[in-house]
Amino acid sequence: MTEMPAASALDWVFTVFPAMLRLTCAVACALAALAVRTPPVSTPLLVVVVTLLTGWSLLFAAWMVWRDARGLVMAVDIGLTVGTCLLIRHLVASEVLPGEVSWVAIQASTSVIIAQFVLPMSRSIPAGLLVAAAYGLGAHLAGNDDEAIGHLVTLTVQTGATAALANVARRSSRLADAAFAGYQQAAGAALSARAAREAERQQNRDLHDTVLSTLTVVGLGGVGGQTPLLRKRAASDLRTLAALAGSREPAYVPSPAADPLGGGRVIALDQRLRLLLGRLPELRAHVTLEPCEVPAPVAEAIAHSAAEALSNVLRHAPGATASVRLTRAGQAVSVEVADDGPGFDPETVPRHRYGLRESVHGRMATVGGRAEVESAPGRGTRIRLEWSDVD
Numbered sequence: 001m002t003e004m005p006a007a008s009a010l011d012w013v014f015t016v017f018p019a020m021l022r023l024t025c026a027v028a029c030a031l032a033a034l035a036v037r038t039p040p041v042s043t044p045l046l047v048v049v050v051t052l053l054t055g056w057s058l059l060f061a062a063w064m065v066w067r068d069a070r071g072l073v074m075a076v077d078i079g080l081t082v083g084t085c086l087l088i089r090h091l092v093a094s095e096v097l098p099g100e101v102s103w104v105a106i107q108a109s110t111s112v113i114i115a116q117f118v119l120p121m122s123r124s125i126p127a128g129l130l131v132a133a134a135y136g137l138g139a140h141l142a143g144n145d146d147e148a149i150g151h152l153v154t155l156t157v158q159t160g161a162t163a164a165l166a167n168v169a170r171r172s173s174r175l176a177d178a179a180f181a182g183y184q185q186a187a188g189a190a191l192s193a194r195a196a197r198e199a200e201r202q203q204n205r206d207l208h209d210t211v212l213s214t215l216t217v218v219g220l221g222g223v224g225g226q227t228p229l230l231r232k233r234a235a236s237d238l239r240t241l242a243a244l245a246g247s248r249e250p251a252y253v254p255s256p257a258a259d260p261l262g263g264g265r266v267i268a269l270d271q272r273l274r275l276l277l278g279r280l281p282e283l284r285a286h287v288t289l290e291p292c293e294v295p296a297p298v299a300e301a302i303a304h305s306a307a308e309a310l311s312n313v314l315r316h317a318p319g320a321t322a323s324v325r326l327t328r329a330g331q332a333v334s335v336e337v338a339d340d341g342p343g344f345d346p347e348t349v350p351r352h353r354y355g356l357r358e359s360v361h362g363r364m365a366t367v368g369g370r371a372e373v374e375s376a377p378g379r380g381t382r383i384r385l386e387w388s389d390v391d
Helices: 005-035 041-064 068-084 103-118 121-141 147-221 228-246 269-278 294-315 356-368
Strands: 266-268 286-288 293-295 323-329 332-339 368-374 380-388
Touching: 005 041, 005 103, 005 147, 041 068, 068 103, 068 121, 103 147, 121 147, 121 269, 121 356, 266 269, 266 294, 269 286, 269 294, 269 323, 269 368, 293 294, 294 323, 294 332, 294 356, 356 368, 356 380
Parallel strands: 286 323
Antiparallel strands: 266 293, 323 332, 332 380, 368 380
């Protein structure tokens, strides 16, 4: 079901406002009616009408708030008001009637206004005109044609003006809900596109860090002959390709309120890095790893980023000596991968290259971390991976 917040809010206003208006009108009319009972007012009839209208106002308010069938309720309300207008000569003192300030005029104006907010225009306008005609006839029967004509015009204008106002409010709520629905649709499409893009980026990272990395190392002579290491890496890469081929759903993109760090499971990052280094026996490296536990997704992101950095050493600086250093200071975790190879200028790396942009910077960004790359021709390379669990 489509959510329509503006229509719901307007319906609430068009429910509470008529109920409160009818109640306040009942109190004001009762006080004004009983205050002046000079002839030709029929006091017994006046008491009966005031009691009926007051009781009806309570029932009207309760029915409007808690029940449906508002068309029937408004039919009763208009009927009572029309009957009251036709009895003006028995309910309003002669000295009060001129000037359009009688309590019956208040009752008639209230019914006209309420009708425009409760009923559709096809029924609210005829209802308002019916009340106006009844008041004009009642004032004429009371012997005051000036009042009859004057308030007939007043009630007609009230009918048109209030109907126009209610129609503008309804139309504005429909436009607001249409805009809201369009926003929800656009937001959903953007989220789907983001999920699809993240899935594509994740697949590109996996391909770059496995199959392409292995092929590059072999092509550059980093692995000699049909060694067990090559067979092991090829088998692992084949599993990665099979997993990517079998994937049909885009990667889940967590909302800002979701937990992006895997629900609390932690991994010893130092052990994860030692496992990584054990798979690179051809790499000469000095290793310093402090004991450190982090959420599982963080450990995987840092390990994959470090793997890409070390693979770069094998690919682009064969024979260089690397160093891997893991430290933790309070809530901050840092992994530094450095080498004494030829180095490079980071500004000259093409944007289509995935190594640093996605496999390092991109992976760290997915867990709220960051990466710094320092390198220059002839000065080696240093990559620093940082993450902190402090919000």
